[in-house]
Amino acid sequence: MATVHGSALGADEQLSTTLEEVLRCPEQRPRSAERITGLMSLGTPFGAREQQYADDSVLEAGTYAENGGAGQPYRWMVARLGTVVVAVSVTGGAGNTEQELNELGSKALAKMLTRVEQRLKGK
Template sequence: MPELDESKQPKTAAEARDLLGRIAITEAAFGPEVVRSTPFESDPGRWPVLDEDCVWQTAGLPADVLATSTRSFHIPAKDGRGRLQLNATVTVHHNRQESGWETARAMEEVLRCPVQKLREGEELKNLWGGSLYLGEQMNGWTEDAFSESGEYVSTKHGGPHHYRWHQAQFGPVTVAVAGKSAAGYTDEDMVAFVVQGTSRLMIQAKQELGKAAG
């Protein structure tokens, strides 16, 4: 874990969007089977919010978020397997305290809403989550690690299928990858994609914001 170089922290939305572009990953980070979905990238001026009824909505960016981006990928259905879906999110805050609060809210959301509606015809069920600070239970790669798992159910894609969300933090940045499994995939198959994507995002965040060695 490198030391954060605070002089590299973005101070404006424009600087944050530039940093997003250097941290965000493409399909190559997951492997040759993974392709871009349509739409590929989220609206940079919008932010997901879990409302009081446990339904996901979008809203304008809150005051503690300088910029955020979610990119969507999938493995096409073929050879008896369904369509596996992956989302990679990078969020830039003003400082480490604000990014830490984002992780805390993620934990609160899964406790408050073990069943969540993504959109019409799509739900997450039986959710549970856990968080590990740096140094806890062999967590040596992120300041705060959060993971969430459960079941994904869709009128289009069937289910229940395995669902995973892994989130990590370095300084003012949080990175996360969510995976929605499909028929023909094991939980271990999907976790491998989620871990690989999260690891690549963290490597790039550390390269951009960490102090140079030596």
């Protein structure tokens, strides 16, 4: 997913909302048969904790379950470059490790950010 805002402030507001929503609702129901529990979020602005890839980023992590089934790791990774916000959602399945999910989500987010950066520079 990618969203282009009219200003960097508007894009920052989207990331702030993402970060704060988890604090208000650590359990969410995206659809009637789906449940995400144990949600935590972590915001990391550029330069903090060696984050050098975006102006700001948020990681949301929890456990996803569908139709009352077993829970699987869930990650939602959001990043901002200028006025553009990109997001990747990754949900595990049987046999997937959390490390594999983190790598998959990180690679997808990096590709999206590279494309955004190229477009912003006019390449």
